[in-house]
Amino acid sequence: MASGVLSGVLGPQRRVRFLAGHLTDMLVVVVLGALVVAASRPAVVAGRIDTADATAVLTLVAAAIGSAAAIIALVTGRLTGDPRPSWFGAALLLYGVVLLPLSALVLPQYPGGTPRLAVLSMLLVSLCILVTALRPPARLGAWGGWALAGVALLVGALVAVQAESPFTRMLTAGPLYSIIVQAGWALVAVLFLLDGYRRQSRIRSRLGLGLLVVAVSQLYRAIVPGQEPTIGLVYPSLRVLGMAVVLSALLTVALRAVTTLQDEYDQLQETLGEASALLDRATDQAAERDHELRNGLAGLAGAAQLLLARPGDDPQVVRMREAVLAELDRLRRMLQNPLAVPVTGTDPLVDDRDAALLDWSPAAADGAAGDGPAEAEHDVGAALRTLVDLRDGRGITLDTPAGLPRVAAPESLTRQVVTNLLANCDRHAPRTPVVVRARLADEPGLVAVEVRDHGPGLPGGQAELTIARGRHDESAGGSGLGLHISAQLAERHGGTLVLRTVDRPRGCLAVLTLPVAR
Known part of the structure; x- marks a missing residue:
């Protein structure tokens, strides 16, 4: 209303000025x-x-x-x-x-x-x-x-x-x-x-x-x-x-x-100057956080080593300590690897930010400077047991048959993708049973890792999710980057990542396939 009154007052003044x-x-x-x-x-x-x-x-x-x-x-x-x-x-x-x-x-x-x-x-x-x-x-x-x-x-x-x-x-x-x-x-x-x-x-x-x-x-x-x-x-x-x-x-x-x-x-120019100043401040803050995170990880790793060295402990506790050490080591390698070198020759849908994440995941994370060559293959069952041990008491059931062949991909790939899938289960189907299963895929030469929850299924009643950068359920939060990066990691190593809605009982099933090692 005030704007209407103001325009009514200024309008005649403008006309008078124009006529003059x-x-x-x-x-x-x-x-x-x-x-x-x-x-x-x-x-x-x-x-x-x-x-x-x-x-x-x-x-x-x-x-x-x-x-x-x-x-x-x-x-x-x-x-x-x-x-x-x-x-x-x-x-x-x-x-x-x-x-x-x-x-x-x-x-x-x-x-x-x-x-x-x-x-x-x-x-x-x-x-x-x-x-x-x-x-x-x-x-x-x-x-x-x-x-x-x-x-x-x-x-x-x-x-x-x-x-x-x-x-x-x-x-x-x-x-x-x-x-x-x-x-x-x-x-x-x-x-x-x-x-x-x-x-x-x-x-x-x-x-x-x-x-x-x-x-x-x-x-x-x-x-x-x-x-x-x-x-x-x-x-x-x-x-x-x-x-x-x-x-x-x-x-x-x-x-x-x-x-x-x-x-x-x-x-x-002023906007670019402000953006440059914000970027500088964000870079400084990120460097400070990385420094503090490294210090914290070092302290946690030392405490876990001391606990591991104590004799006579329960085997379950020992496995938990080993899982903690493995996860801490993965995080340490991620922090050590620089993110400035972009990946070339990747999928055109992956931009520079995703390329930087793909650069340390998983090869760089497993083969950081000074840690020897990157792993070429790993035991999926052992990697899944480590992840489930880290989440002991959260209603996760593990099914890994004996004699499953090793897969031709770094262990950190399985850790990262399954970690993202379990985080999605916590976000979209909280406090429901989750089953993590490894098996031979229906297609020869592939191993399938399944993560199934008992939640409402994919948002919007979708039968199968089209994975795209930034696509996520607004009501459940998240950024839409985890699944996109996970799918790109699987494709770079000859695998796939598929999410679909299943019934009996209702839930969401995520299937990661990776090629069998020669």
Whole structure:
């Protein structure tokens, strides 16, 4: 409600400011126009300046200003992504580069006939481009105006090569055709003025004012009888003023676009600086945590070694201590391995962060510097017993038949994948029985490790889970990385990881397959 009241208060103020600025622009243009007319009228220039040469020079000056405005309009369109300046620039370039030089250099030698008709035809097409610049068709994009400018050149060339005929002489003998075209130019200028008023845009209003001054100068030339010595330099001088007003408006647009881009660049640099500072702080904090974690792991490993050295203990306790030592050693190796070297040649779905995790899992974890070569195979049953011993008392049943062949993968792979699967059981099916089973897979040459819970099954009633990075059940937490990385680890060693919903009883079954060692 407060925003509505604020906009209701500021809206009239904006309109008042726009009207004040609009009236100021009009007053400045009118004053400048009056000064130009007073300085270029026949009574002032007659006998002092060669009006024919001065008219040609002023026409070329107007052409240069129009060409510069066209280039600025094109650049502004590229900077802002708005196609309207590009269309406006196409019309200006056609007017400044083609029409004005022709009117200064060619038409004085051909006061009538097809050359004048060709110029008027091209001027008519340029008016069509200007009208379309108010709202260009989306399909034509920013280059549609330039295509129409090319059409105008083609039309002018076709008209110019036509032979003289009574019809062409009729069109060019009197000023009617020229007055109609110049009146159309004035109408386009009024449309720009109205559009600027409707959008409360002083830039569009200035464009309309400049075009209107050009139209008035051309109408003056078409209506007032006589040649340059009798009409003075009012016509070419007003045209220069009009093109200068258009150029000033387009320069304002270009400067605003550059300022906006500079502000966005400065904001991006500031954001990058803040992100870099956050990254530095996070790196420092991670290094401190790693240091403290290594110290803690070292203390735990020493205590476990002392407990293991005590004679006469229960065998179950000894197995527990051995499992603790194995897990502590795995964590120590993970911390020792640097994560800066990315893995190449992996699945394209794995990004650099996953690649870093895959880099230590499992080969690097088992073969860290100074610890000898990485394991090539291991006993799945022994690895599973270690993991189950670590979770003694959590309702996990282990089923590993004797004589199961060794698998061609590091032991840490099985530990990591099964650890992730058991963590998922704790998260999605807490306090339910879990069965961990190893067996020969249905496909020859593979060993299957199954982890089955008695929970609700996969989320959403899915029959089988499509494993993807970041995909997880929002209600149960997690990041969606564990299963994705586990599946990638299995695939890198010739295996698979599949999760599906099972019944009798209801639950989720995860199956890890690994190839049998040769």
